[in-house]
Amino acid sequence: MTVPLYQAKAEFFKTLGHPARIRILELLAERDHAVHELLELIAIEPSNLSQQLAVLRRTSLVVSRREGGEVVYSVSVPEVRDLLLAARSILSGIIAAQGELGDELSVRRA
Template sequence: MWSDLQQFKADFFKALSHPLRIRILELLSEGEKSVHEIQKNLTSEGSAVSQQLSVLRSKNIVIGRKEGKNVLYSLRDPSTVDLLNVARELFNNHLIDTLSMYEELEDQKNSTKKKGL
């Protein structure tokens, strides 16, 4: 019924469906980081960060590289940065549309008040 590509996309977007995972990816778009560095930047508990990294790792979105006692995480595919940027663009476009609708409603409300005076 579903192609392998459609299933991959669905699984990939499910893996992105948590705000902390998105924030981790945004941090990793700057370069590889240890769990400690990620925690420090997010002011989040280690267990939460580790749990979300585990999800991202299981979907092959991030990879880990052992360096001494630390594991350094990075994006598996640099195209992930492009995807995050497109998502930001979509959000901004949606926000602009929403603000435009709000302004139109305010203008209508104000013109209705003026007519009633």
């Protein structure tokens, strides 16, 4: 039995539902990173980083490879960058609209 598209999308967005996974994807969308680099850039325990990378690997959003003694991660789907930029744009629009509503409410109180 096939999974309906809306259900697959919901599962996909659940994968993105952790701040550390979003930050990992943001960094990997810029360039490939070794694990030690990710640890330096994200305030997270090594075991938690490992867990979050495992989730992203299981969903095929990232891939890993060995380079010398290091494990290097990269985004496997280039469109992830577009998705992250779209999320930023959507959030900017929401914040701007809320700001305008707040401004309007402040004017009406006067």
